[in-house]
Amino acid sequence: MALFSATIGWLEQGLRYAALRQQAIADNIANADTPGYKAKDVRFQTELERAFRLEAKRTNPKHFSFPNEQNGKIIVTTDTTVSYNHNGNSVDIDQEMSKLAENQIYYNALIERLNGKFTTLKTVIKGGK
Amino acid sequence: MSLFQSLNISASALTAQRLRMDVIASNIANADTTRARLVNGQWEPYRRKMVIIEPRSGSFSGYLQAALGRADGGDGGVRVREIVDDPAPFKLVYDPDHPDASADGYVRLPNVDPLKEMVDLIGATRSYEANVTVLNASKGMLMKALEIGK
Numbered sequence: 625m626a627l628f629s630a631t632i633g634w635l636e637q638g639l640r641y642a643a644l645r646q647q648a649i650a651d652n653i654a655n656a657d658t659p660g661y662k663a664k665d666v667r668f669q670t671e672l673e674r675a676f677r678l679e680a681k682r683t684n685p686k687h688f689s690f691p692n693e694q695n696g697k698i699i700v701t702t703d704t705t706v707s708y709n710h711n712g713n714s715v716d717i718d719q720e721m722s723k724l725a726e727n728q729i730y731y732n733a734l735i736e737r738l739n740g741k742f743t744t745l746k747t748v749i750k751g752g753k
Numbered sequence: 754m755s756l757f758q759s760l761n762i763s764a765s766a767l768t769a770q771r772l773r774m775d776v777i778a779s780n781i782a783n784a785d786t787t788r789a790r791l792v793n794g795q796w797e798p799y800r801r802k803m804v805i806i807e808p809r810s811g812s813f814s815g816y817l818q819a820a821l822g823r824a825d826g827g828d829g830g831v832r833v834r835e836i837v838d839d840p841a842p843f844k845l846v847y848d849p850d851h852p853d854a855s856a857d858g859y860v861r862l863p864n865v866d867p868l869k870e871m872v873d874l875i876g877a878t879r880s881y882e883a884n885v886t887v888l889n890a891s892k893g894m895l896m897k898a899l900e901i902g903k
Contacts, residue, residue, distance in 0.1 A: 643755035650759040651829040654766030
């Protein structure tokens with residue numbers, strides 16, 4: 625990854641977040657009529673939580689570190705405080721539909737940026753030709 | 754692949770909403786059925802059916818994702834738990850000429866309220882449409898992902 629700078633890794637992280645968020649939104653809309661269902665959302669883990677993260681003690685640089693860097697940053701949260709429906713359901717369908725549109729555009733924007741990055745690299749490889 | 758899972762989730766919702774519509778159709782179709790079940794040699798009217806839906810859960814991958822902190826248990830999606838009878842009392846209508854009228858001239862009719870069924874039908878239709886929208890959104894994102902590096 626050092627060859628291609630860290631940007632591609634960040635964009636990939638963003639794509640993973642958007643894909644997981646899409647799953648949460650799909651789940652919320654699927655359960656819009658389910659009694660007692662509580663809406664989920666996905667967010668990046670906060671800096672504070674990352675500060676408390678467990679780090680592996682490595683006595684040799686060849687040791688593997690805990691794979692938190694890649695997997696631990698995106699978490700799913702459930703909002704149990706509100707309830708928009710008399711049956712305990714907390715899905716706000718209007719909010720979910722707007723989140724869906726937003727997430728779609730965000731995902732597409734990330735892919736556009738990723739493609740732009742690859743195009744730039746291709747230009748460099750071809751020496752500007 | 755989270756996006757494929759999104760498609761599965763939306764598909765499970767489409768199945769559940771379609772079943773709801775089927776049950777509503779059955780209720781409306783049987784709104785006047787007086788001979789649905791034979792109980793102790795006597796005909797009983799049709800009882801209104803209700804669908805109970807719940808979040809889908811219980812698979813290994815669901816628990817694994819929960820353990821990894823990527824989901825809060827369950828596979829996502831929705832499923833129909835069971836179809837139950839509405840215990841509400843039957844409607845009594847005075848119609849002495851009806852073949853199923855009792856000695857005092859009253860007929861027991863199903864506990865189906867067409868108005869209620871129509872409202873439920875609209876709800877099921879709207880949910881179905883919302884889930885189709887989500888399905889198309891996920892599909893669009895997957896197609897866009899195929900364009901990476903082109």
